[in-house]
Amino acid sequence: xxxxxxxxxxxxxxxxxxxxxxxxxxxxxxxxxxxxxxxxxxxxxxxxxxxxxxxxxxxxxxxxxxxxxxxxxxxxxxxxxxxxxxxxxxxxxxxxxxxxxxxxxxxxxxxxxxxxxxxxxxxxxxxxxxxxxxxxxxxxxxxxxxxxxxxxxxxxxxxxxxxxxxxxxxxxxxxxxxxxxxxxxxxxxxxxxxxxxxxxxxxxxxxxxxxxxxxxxxxxxxxxxxxxxxxxxxxxxxxxxxxxxxxxxxxxxxxxxxxxxxxxxxxxxxxxxxxxxxxxxxxxxxxxxxxxxxxxxxxxxxxxxxxxxxxxxxxxxxxxxxxxxxxxxxxxxxxxxxxxxxxxxxxxxxxxxxxxxxxxxxxxxxxxxxxxxxxxxxxxxxxxxxxxxxxxxxxxxxxxxxxxxxxxxxxxxxxxxxxxxxxxxxxxxxxxxxxxxxxxxxxxxxxxxxxxxxxxxxxxxxxxx
RNA sequence: GGCGGCGUGGCCGAGUGGUUUAGGCAGGGGCCUGCAAAGCCCCGUACCCCGGUUCGAAUCCGGGCGCCGCCUCCA
Numbered sequence: 001x002x003x004x005x006x007x008x009x010x011x012x013x014x015x016x017x018x019x020x021x022x023x024x025x026x027x028x029x030x031x032x033x034x035x036x037x038x039x040x041x042x043x044x045x046x047x048x049x050x051x052x053x054x055x056x057x058x059x060x061x062x063x064x065x066x067x068x069x070x071x072x073x074x075x076x077x078x079x080x081x082x083x084x085x086x087x088x089x090x091x092x093x094x095x096x097x098x099x100x101x102x103x104x105x106x107x108x109x110x111x112x113x114x115x116x117x118x119x120x121x122x123x124x125x126x127x128x129x130x131x132x133x134x135x136x137x138x139x140x141x142x143x144x145x146x147x148x149x150x151x152x153x154x155x156x157x158x159x160x161x162x163x164x165x166x167x168x169x170x171x172x173x174x175x176x177x178x179x180x181x182x183x184x185x186x187x188x189x190x191x192x193x194x195x196x197x198x199x200x201x202x203x204x205x206x207x208x209x210x211x212x213x214x215x216x217x218x219x220x221x222x223x224x225x226x227x228x229x230x231x232x233x234x235x236x237x238x239x240x241x242x243x244x245x246x247x248x249x250x251x252x253x254x255x256x257x258x259x260x261x262x263x264x265x266x267x268x269x270x271x272x273x274x275x276x277x278x279x280x281x282x283x284x285x286x287x288x289x290x291x292x293x294x295x296x297x298x299x300x301x302x303x304x305x306x307x308x309x310x311x312x313x314x315x316x317x318x319x320x321x322x323x324x325x326x327x328x329x330x331x332x333x334x335x336x337x338x339x340x341x342x343x344x345x346x347x348x349x350x351x352x353x354x355x356x357x358x359x360x361x362x363x364x365x366x367x368x369x370x371x372x373x374x375x376x377x378x379x380x381x382x383x384x385x386x387x388x389x390x391x392x393x394x395x396x397x398x399x400x401x402x403x404x405x406x407x408x409x410x411x412x413x414x415x416x417x418x419x420x421x422x423x424x425x426x427x428x429x430x431x432x433x434x435x436x437x438x439x440x441x442x443x444x445x446x447x448x449x450x451x452x453x454x455x456x457x458x459x460x461x462x463x464x465x
Numbered sequence: 466g467g468c469g470g471c472g473u474g475g476c477c478g479a480g481u482g483g484u485u486u487a488g489g490c491a492g493g494g495g496c497c498u499g500c501a502a503a504g505c506c507c508c509g510u511a512c513c514c515c516g517g518u519u520c521g522a523a524u525c526c527g528g529g530c531g532c533c534g535c536c537u538c539c540a
Contacts, residue, residue, distance in 0.1 A: 162467080268537095
């Protein structure tokens with residue numbers, strides 16, 4: 001059974017969904033004010049793998065991830081570039097999904113926009129005001145966190161210590177420095193919506209509560225995001241639900257981030273590599289492999305060296321797929337790369353499957369799961385080298401299915417070969433048959449110069465790019 | 466200041482007290498090959514420091530040292 005680390009309890013707990021056979025998960029989505037970077041990639045890959053593993057186990061998954069399309073930074077960019085916020089949103093939302101598609105991240109089942117939920121957010125804020133836990137000031141409406149039971153649960157701190165560490169300056173009107181804006185009254189040059197408190201726009205922490213509860217219902221299963229969202233974002237989401245007397249997320253899952261020279265990669269530090277840039281130069285699967293080699297809660301260092309390392313590891317997997325002719329499996333999984341239900345029944349090596357599950361059930365121990373897959377790679381080659389093609393094929397197939405279950409489909413197809421290259425290949429085979437190795441080597445050099453990797457196989461020269 | 470996390474072999478990176486071992490990459494040796502490539506086999510004997518618990522600790526406890534993060538927008 002799957003066990004997950006839950007930030008609210010600080011412990012790894014058995015994951016028991018609200019409804020048997022069905023999982024409802026909410027993953028904080030992007031603010032579409034800029035291109036996504038590889039940290040966003042890591043974060044989405046984390047929850048994509050969780051989702052795929054749930055699917056692999058035959059569960060249905062309702063996966064909601066929002067798009068924050070109204071925010072200070074969007075407004076700032078629009079004003080700076082003399083465009084509408086809608087224009088900015090359109091551009092970066094498209095870039096976001098293109099990048100996620102490129103990474104093989106499955107699309108959310110729902111991707112609600114904040115601007116589509118403003119009326120509901122106004123209703124939530126009004127309800128909180130009516131309950132006396134929120135109050136109006138000259139610049140907005142704030143939630144009084146001191147009236148919320150268990151505020152600080154996710155931060156694992158009590159109110160006093162949170163208050164003493166607060167770096168945000170308190171205004172005269174705020175009752176506590178920790179109180180946060182549910183509604184921001186309009187300033188000049190901003191998009192606005194009507195509300196009982198005049199024109200304005202919702203605060204950031206409100207949208208996720210409203211959309212999660214609307215689309216997934218009370219006490220939905222799981223809420224995911226980066227560690228840096230724990231406080232204040234997730235704490236404040238929870239606070240709003242609690243203040244309404246509603247049950248919010250049953251499990252809180254948080255991923256570690258991407259570091260550069262040991263320091264967090266973030267928009268504010270401007271030390272990021274964008275995903276479009278990364279994907280233009282690397283196989284997306286190499287990044288997924290790089291991410292999966294560390295546990296999701298650990299930081300990962302992304303450097304040219306670690307990327308090359310992952311690319312070589314991926315090559316080892318693809319080599320297996322080529323040797324054992326895995327085109328069929330690729331075809332099965334390429335349309336989203338999902339392995340669903342209980343595929344293991346069909347021709348999987350049982351011990352390897354059990355080991356895979358054991359690792360994944362342990363709070364998504366993907367490094368352990370991968371180690372098992374790499375063991376299968378060695379064993380499959382070894383069996384095939386020893387002449388046991390049948391056993392080798394079973395192991396290779398198992399490795400490929402498990403890899404695909406992680407969203408990492410192996411590429412077994414031969415590269416498309418142009419007529420000229422094909423001519424050189426057959427000329428080389430002819431020369432080798434004639435034991436004219438000088439000519440054979442010259443032809444090999446020629447192919448290599450054309451960008452091919454040349455290998456000899458039982459059936460003659462094989463080339464690939 | 467409060468809270469959280471981390472320090473593992475050349476590099477990345479697992480490790481849920483104890484049998485043989487994470488795994489990947491790089492490196493060395495061998496097999497295979499006309500030579501290569503790919504593949505296979507063998508090789509490193511690592512756990513920041515100091516104590517403690519234990520028959521036994523990388524793993525648990527205490528104390529150091531160092532690093533990172535959250536407490537402000539941030540995946």
